[in-house]
Every structure is written in structure tokens, then in C-alpha cells.
Amino acid sequence: MLKELTHENFDKETEKGIKFVEFYAPWCGYCKKQEDELKKMDKVWIGQVNTDDNSELAIRWGINSFPTFLVLNNGKEVERFSGMRKKEDLMNIVMKHIK
Secondary structure: EEEEOOOOHEEEEEEEOOEEEEEEOOOHHHHHHHHHHHHHHOOOOOOEEEEOOHHHHHHOOOOOOOOOEEEEEEOOEEEEEEEEHHHOOOHHHHHHOOO
């Protein structure tokens, strides 16, 4: 399930539990391809931050390449990685934090 995150709802949406967040730019070709893989993960909560519209979040989290993913646990970063990934790789990363 893809959920658009903004500066207005980011903290509330990510404050509890394990959350998987993608920072992307709408003009990024890799980000557009990545979305196809994310849509295959329909049972996983995935927050998406459009950095063009929410640059303050990108600055706050130190995002400087796209796509960049964060795994958050109760609002705190526990893992970060960048670059396009297949569904299987993404699921493995998410699942290791849920167990």
C-alpha cells in the first residue's frame, strides 16, 4: 500500500512501528521504474515522499540521491539504502526488521 507522505503527515505516519519510506523525485527515471516494483508489494505499507514538494523532509533526513529508502522503527532510522531494487530485495530488507 503506497501512502503519500508530506511535511504535514510524515511524523504522525511514521511514529509507531516499522515503516518503509521511499524518497523520490518525480523527474527521476529510476524512481519511475522503482514504482512498478513498489506496487507489487501491495501488502506492505510504503510511505513515499516527493522531494520536489517536500524538500524540507529531504534536507532533514539528508537525502541526496534517488530513490533513497529508509526503514524507520518508531520514527527512528534503522536502515538506509539507495538505488533501484527488485521487489524480492525490498521484501527481504523489510522482513528482517519485522522479525
